[in-house]
Amino acid sequence: MKKIILGALASLFIMCSPIKTEVRDDFRSSSEQQKKVFLKEVNGTSDSKSVLILTKGYKGEKIMATQESKTVYSKYPITNLKTHLADYFSFENSKILIITDNFSKQEVVIEPKKATKYKFIYLRKDYEKDVATYKITFSNTLRAM
Template identity: 40%
Template sequence: MKKLLILLPLALLFVMCKSKTTAKATPKDYIIYSDNFKGATDAQKNNFLKGLDATDENYSVLMLTKNFIGAEITVTTDGKQVYKGYPISDKKLGLAETIRISNTADTEVYDSYTKQKMVLEQKDTKKYKFIYMARSGAKQVPFKVMYSNKLRK
């Protein structure tokens, strides 16, 4: 009887113990659609778009923002290389590079340092004028992306 009283709590303890499962991040976890921030005025936005020759509705603007450390980044749209460079994030501005992309096809961003890529789907780039992209530092998901129709100040 004493053995049963000792074994029963031990058995319950082992049954109740589980290994902790962790949820893996997916690319969709790092995509945000937001206009909930203070943006630039319409005049500033239009001047910015004119400077990039991106006023046409067939163009969007890809902004590389945080955590870019000078590794080679390649941006291609519809098989054509749009950008290839070594952007470095300016911590004061929060910006590394600004790139005009065509939103008529999927756009692929490849990071040579992590050897990972992210595809910006045409259905999203067509809806939003500005795409803010930061390196995430996560192994599963190389970038954090925010789609918006507002230009950040």
């Protein structure tokens, strides 16, 4: 009985989490040439690197990303309303990546278990009832920019 109650509570907690994840490769992609140029630009050509792409919902709040207590990204991205792109950077996919939103005081954690499987990780920020929610999309497809 205790296992059933704990399982139900865990499921409820996960469903209410402000962070949702999905795996997708079915959106319109960039050409192979554009992908090569992009990966070279962000220093993401190595198999040990993935690229985090900040998409919708960023309004100039400070976003920091750290790996093993070292800052790998610290900027104030603003989403372009036409391209739905705010910013991007590469990171070592064999280490935990912690993204901190200083405005909402929330953290998003990208685990190496997932990051090593996917070259592109999209992070979208939405607001539901004045609370920031995040959607992480893992993909091996670079969407058209």
